[in-house]
Amino acid sequence: xxxxxxxxxxxxxxxxxxxxxxxxxxxxxxxxxxxxxxxxxxxxxxxxxxxxxxxxxxxxxxxxxxxxxxxxxxxxxxxxxxxxxxxxxxxxxxxxxxxxxxxxxxxxxxxxxxxxxxxxxxxxxxxxxxxxxxxxxxxxxxxxxxxxxxxxxxxxxxxxxxxxxxxxxxxxxxxxxxxxxxxxxxxxxxxxxxxxxxxxxxxxxxxxxxxxxxxxxxxxxxxxxxxxxxxxxxxxxxxxxxxxxxxxxxxxxxxxxxxxxxxxxxxxxxxxxxxxxxxxxxxxxxxxxxxxxxxxxxxxxxxxxxxxxxxxxxxxxxxxxxxxxxxxxxxxxxxxxxxxxxxxxxxxxxxxxxxxxxxxxxxxxxxxxxxxxxxxxxxxxxxxxxxxxxxxxxxxxxxxxxxxxxxxxxxxxxxxxxxxxxxxxxxxxxxxxxxxxxxxxxxxxxxxxxxxxxxxxxxxxxxxxxxxxxxxxxxxxxxxxxxxxxxxxxxxxxxxxxxxxxxxxxxx
Amino acid sequence: xxxxxxxxxxxxxxxxxxxxxxxxxxxxxxxxxxxxxxxxxxxxxxxxxxxxxxxxxxxxxxxxxxxxxxxxxxxxxxxxxxxxxxxxxxxxxxxxxxxxxxxxxxxxxxxxxxxxxxxxxxxxxxxxxxxxxxxxxxxxxxxxxxxxxxxxxxxxxxxxxxxxxxxxxxxxxxxxxxxxxxxxxxxxxxxxxxxxxxxxxxxxxxxxxxxxxxxxxxxxxxxxxxxxxxxxxxxxxxxxxxxxxxxxxxxxxxxxxxxxxxxxxxxxxxxxxxxxxxxxxxxxxxxxxxxxxxxxxxxxxxxxxxxxxxxx
Numbered sequence: 157x158x159x160x161x162x163x164x165x166x167x168x169x170x171x172x173x174x175x176x177x178x179x180x181x182x183x184x185x186x187x188x189x190x191x192x193x194x195x196x197x198x199x200x201x202x203x204x205x206x207x208x209x210x211x212x213x214x215x216x217x218x219x220x221x222x223x224x225x226x227x228x229x230x231x232x233x234x235x236x237x238x239x240x241x242x243x244x245x246x247x248x249x250x251x252x253x254x255x256x257x258x259x260x261x262x263x264x265x266x267x268x269x270x271x272x273x274x275x276x277x278x279x280x281x282x283x284x285x286x287x288x289x290x291x292x293x294x295x296x297x298x299x300x301x302x303x304x305x306x307x308x309x310x311x312x313x314x315x316x317x318x319x320x321x322x323x324x325x326x327x328x329x330x331x332x333x334x335x336x337x338x339x340x341x342x343x344x345x346x347x348x349x350x351x352x353x354x355x356x357x358x359x360x361x362x363x364x365x366x367x368x369x370x371x372x373x374x375x376x377x378x379x380x381x382x383x384x385x386x387x388x389x390x391x392x393x394x395x396x397x398x399x400x401x402x403x404x405x406x407x408x409x410x411x412x413x414x415x416x417x418x419x420x421x422x423x424x425x426x427x428x429x430x431x432x433x434x435x436x437x438x439x440x441x442x443x444x445x446x447x448x449x450x451x452x453x454x455x456x457x458x459x460x461x462x463x464x465x466x467x468x469x470x471x472x473x474x475x476x477x478x479x480x481x482x483x484x485x486x487x488x489x490x491x492x493x494x495x496x497x498x499x500x501x502x503x504x505x506x507x508x509x510x511x512x513x514x515x516x517x518x519x520x521x522x523x524x525x526x527x528x529x530x531x532x533x534x535x536x537x538x539x540x541x542x543x544x545x546x547x548x549x550x551x552x553x554x555x556x557x558x559x560x561x562x563x564x565x566x567x568x569x570x571x572x573x574x575x576x577x578x579x580x581x582x583x584x585x586x587x588x589x590x591x592x593x594x595x596x597x598x599x600x601x602x603x604x605x606x607x608x609x610x611x612x613x614x615x616x617x618x619x620x621x622x623x624x625x626x627x628x629x630x631x632x633x634x635x636x637x638x639x640x641x642x643x644x645x646x647x648x649x650x651x652x653x654x655x656x657x658x659x660x661x662x663x664x
Numbered sequence: 665x666x667x668x669x670x671x672x673x674x675x676x677x678x679x680x681x682x683x684x685x686x687x688x689x690x691x692x693x694x695x696x697x698x699x700x701x702x703x704x705x706x707x708x709x710x711x712x713x714x715x716x717x718x719x720x721x722x723x724x725x726x727x728x729x730x731x732x733x734x735x736x737x738x739x740x741x742x743x744x745x746x747x748x749x750x751x752x753x754x755x756x757x758x759x760x761x762x763x764x765x766x767x768x769x770x771x772x773x774x775x776x777x778x779x780x781x782x783x784x785x786x787x788x789x790x791x792x793x794x795x796x797x798x799x800x801x802x803x804x805x806x807x808x809x810x811x812x813x814x815x816x817x818x819x820x821x822x823x824x825x826x827x828x829x830x831x832x833x834x835x836x837x838x839x840x841x842x843x844x845x846x847x848x849x850x851x852x853x854x855x856x857x858x859x860x861x862x863x864x865x866x867x868x869x870x871x872x873x874x875x876x877x878x879x880x881x882x883x884x885x886x887x888x889x890x891x892x893x894x895x896x897x898x899x900x901x902x903x904x905x906x907x908x909x910x911x912x913x914x915x916x917x918x919x920x921x922x923x924x925x926x927x928x929x930x931x932x933x934x935x936x937x938x939x940x941x942x943x944x945x946x947x948x949x950x951x952x953x954x955x956x957x958x959x960x961x962x963x964x965x966x967x968x969x970x971x972x973x974x975x976x
Contacts, residue, residue, distance in 0.1 A: 473862060494864040503862065511862040514855035516922040525852055526863045528845045535844045579863065 174200050176332060176364055177222075182231030184217055191217050193388045195231070199333060204355060204365045206379035206396070210408055210598035212568055214388040215368055219335050222366075223255050224248040236332075254326035255335040262318060264311035269293035271310055272325045296324050300354055316347035323354060327363075334358070335366045340374060341596055344459035352378055370598060371625065372401055386410055409600050417606055417631030424634065425449030427485070428618040429501075429587050431470065434479030439465040440642040443479070447587065447618040452609070454633030455622045457662050462642040463622045464506055467589045471503035472496035473511075483587070497526060502585030504576055506592040506622070512576040513564045520546035520560040522575050527582040549578035554604055570601030577608065588612060589620040594628065606632065626655055640664040676914065676964050680935050687942040694945060701824060707937035708826035709734075709885045709892075711930060713908035714915075715837045716881035718929045719874040721912050722841075724854040724921025725781040727875065729770060730882045730908055732792030734901030737762040737886035739796045742805040742896020745812040752811040756887055763883015764876055766792055771875035775868040789905070796898040805896035816892030826888055833881070838926040850874060854921030910957070911936055914964040935960070 177199035184192040192214045199205055209215050220226040222233070224243045233240045235251055262271045269290045278285045278292070293306040302320045310318060319339060326334050340348045355365055355378060367379055375382065375396070382399055384391040384407045391407050430446040440462035447453045455463045469476040472490035481488055483499055490496040496503070505511035513522050523546045524531060531545065532538035546560040553574045557567055564572055573593065580588060590609065594602040609632060613619060623629050629636060636653050638646040638661040646661040688695040713730050720727045741759030744750055766788060773784040818825045841847040849870045852860040861867045885904075890896045915932030917924030936957065943953045 471862075492864075492866075493862045494866060497864040505862060510856070511858050514852050514859055514922065516855040517851060521848065521851075525848070525860070525865070528848060532845070535846065537843060537845055537848060583864070 176201050176236055178232075178234040179222075180232045180234075182218070182221065182233070183229045184214075184221060184226070185229055191388045192221075192228075193390075195385070195388075195390050197383055197390070197393070199364045199366065201332075201364055202359045202362050203380040204359060204367050204378050206367045206369070206375045206382045207385065208368075208375065208382055208404065208408055209385035210600050212387075212598075213385040213408075215385060216337070217388075218385070219255065219337065219366070219368070222248070222253060222335065249329055252330055252332035253335065254329055254331035254333070255337065256319065256322045256326065256339055257337060262310045262321065265309060267307050267309055268297075268304065268313075268321050268324075269306040271321065272296070272328050292328075293324075296328055300324055300327065300357070301350075302354075314347075315342040316344065316350075319343070319351070320354070323358075327358070331363065333364050333366065335368070337368045338370070338596060339367075340369065340371065342459070346458065348374070370596065370602075372404070373627075375404075376401070384408055405599060408598075417628075422450050422614045424451045425616060428483065429470075430482040430485075432480050432482070434466065434469065434476055434481070436465065436469060436474070436476040436478075438642075439474075440469075440639070443639075443644050445637050445644075445647060447620060449586075449616045449618055450613055451635070452613055452619040452621055452633045454629040454636045455620065455639065456626065456629050456636055456658050457639035459624065460641075461639040461662065463639055464591055465642075466639070467503065467591055467620060467622060470496070471501055471589055473503070473505075497583050497585070500584070500586035502580035502583055502588045504573075504580055504588070504590045504593055506595060508569075508573055508576050513572055513579070515565040516563060518561045518563055519550065519555065519557045519567070519575055522564055523549050523560075523578045523582055526579050527584075530583075545582060549582065553578050553608060568597075568601075570597035570605075573597055573601070573605070577605070581612075585617065587618045587620070589622075591622045592624065593621070594623070594625070626658065629658070630655070638662055638664075676931075676935070676967055679963075680931075680938070683935075683938060683942065687938070687945065691942070691945040694942060699941070699945075701827065703934070703937045703941045704827045704830065705824045706941065707933050708830040709889050710904070710907050710911060710936065711830050711933045712833055712881045712885040712888065713904055714911035714929045714933050715833060715926055716878035717905070717908045718912045718915070718917055718924050718926060719837075719841065719850055720781075720878050721909070721917045721919060722850050722854045722921060722924045723871060723874050724857065725774065725871065725874070726785065726909070726919065727770060727878050728782065728785040728905050729766060729788040729792055730878065731901035731904035731906075732789045732796065733763055733766045733879055733882035734886040734889060734904055735898055736766070736792045736796040736799070737883040738890035738900055739800045739805060739886075739896040739898050741812075741887045742808060742890050743799065745808045745890070745896075746805070747807050747809050749809070752809065752814075755812055756815075759887040759890075760880060760883045763886060764880045766882070767876040767879015768872065770879065771872035774875065775871050793898075800896060800898040802898060804898070806894065808891070808894055808896075813891050813894050816888050816890070817894070826892065829884070829888065833884070834926065834930055841926050846870070846873065851922060854923075856922070907936065910961050914961060916968060918968075932964075 175198055179195060179197040182192055182195040183190065195218060207215050217226065221228050224245045224247055263274065266274070272293050273289045278288045290306050297304065297306060300323065302324060304313070304317055310321070313321065323334070339351060343351060359365060369375055379396045381393055382396050382404065383393040384404065386408060425448055427446045427448050432444050434443040435441040443466055445453060457463050465474065468474040470481060470490065472493045472495050481490065488499050490499065490501070493503070514525070520542060524542050527545070528537060531541045543560065549555070550557065550560055555574045555578065556571050564575060567575065577593070594605055609619060609621070621629070621632055630653065634650055636648045636650070636658060637644065638648070638658055640662055645664040648657065693699050713734070717727050717730060737759040740762045741755040744758045745752070745755035770785055770788050773779060774781050814825065816826055820828060841850065849860065849865050852863070852865060853867050853870045857867055886901070889900055911932035912924060912929045913919065913932070914935055915925070915928030915930070917929065939956060939960065940953060943956065
């Protein structure tokens, strides 16, 4: 009886406590290198707490420790008033910490309900009670305002819906703290607002969110407090309202950045590529544009508007049904990426893991992959030429790697992206298509990529830039093509384009 | 030193040295020059097959038809190599041609039909075995010419001819894989096929080439085997593919593609050969030898994944 009372009062004390997570002096080293140095962090019930920092700042290591995926070297984690030491993932899940991963971990062949109850199936003597599993899933989806049939197989869902299901799963685990790592990287604006509505709903129910993102506008839209890490060190925790963006950025990079989009004026030359009436059934129709030497054409639109599909067709990755492509006024065909590259079309894919680089090959080998045969006139790889090219690219693009022989898996996202761009540039293109070139990379590296794009512009390349971040489109482009549901709704000059106009055409 | 580093598996290397030291202390015969000539002659056929399959495995594929191709090309060579028929070059080219044909068939089916290499080569394995039985009418073909029998049984300055073939093929394969543009593409295709394609590499061409090469080397192994046993045997080469794949895997090739080397594979081949030889010298029954081999294969891959974990 007494024990019961004690437990009950402890429970109430815990419930009334506002601070549900407290981290003190957390340290972690990997083979002698300190990646986390005295990290302090706390989380209050019902708040969205943004964790900011460049890639390599220590965010993911910190989150891995919180999730029990890695042990800390020293320091304290106090969760719900209880000190936690050396714990495992399932233990942390039980204690109410869940993580929504960048890569979604679900079984594609199973239904939503089966996935949500995976590992905690409702059963009687090992006999599955499917009826209850579905009933409970439906209730759960309803409380979260998610409008999908619980009977749908995961593989049929869009990335956004999959993410919603992940969140539902976290809630079904009774999560009190949900870590979201770049949750919007694959979402359209509409889906982002649905996600934010769900986050607001969750926080009103007392769930705390640790939110990791590189998108500044989102951070300010959703978060209550912001903690900044830099080079494994705790910099500061501030209320989002009291922290101007300029100050936040300088805290993250450790120096001031005057202008994120360095503008340079260059004369625009002749038309290099012209696309007329480009159409592909079910994907896009009647796309017309041209890009001149030294010009940047930005392509804006919501996710699913057909932006990537259009440029993939031009770069020879996908087929198209109708339409013509002219390069230097000559009609061309692009049956394969190889053919496109021969014509001088270089493509940097939005999906750099799938289409960008070979993880097991080195920086050097990746950079020269598309230009090996032009580097040598025999069957053999020319070592000296290859090294010269790789070193030149490494220096020009400021690729941070221990040497040109380091494998790509060991590089950060931003540096992997630079290697992919270096590879495309090595094939000396006259047209370069950059599809979400700064997705998932930190602000310092973003800044360098913007500078690089401007350099290419000044060298007279024709540049096509796709981005879901409107500031990027506005900051970089000379003209803006807007797509909506596979159709071209506007082609605006930078002078006449405004954020409102572009958004309007994008949802046309 | 760089060479050993490339093996990426000090563990297996140490195990290998331990085996050698133990064997030489137990059996004085083990470390003699003549015993090593025997070991290398014995492993020569598996080496050729393992080199071929290493290329295939690095692209992320697999070739199960190797053993059957050894049989069918060996039988084909034997039919052309009977005494007083053709000059020796004819059975050699004939055997190589049959091997190449099967390799191209594998490559064509894999690149055009998009059926998994495991299934395609499983089918071709059965087809090959059947054809070997058909063209030989199910009987061994003997009475082969002297000059043909030299390939597997002769020697130059005391070095058995199969060992000379082994080292020539070893050098060519290492150079092709490490120094040529094609070799780089092999790694790229296995490491990330889509990215390789988007980088302007003709992925299908690369795949065709590795299966063709694997077939060609199986043809060569078929000729070598037929010549060594001086008979074209339609039942020869049973489960040779498994030994070849085992050697490649012990030597550090990853069946998920993108990783592997000819040096590593040679090392795997020798390790298997030394173990068989040593266990023979120690009079260990062949039943136990199989158990040991299985343990080695799994142990090698385990060690490799541990190494990876430490690295990460």
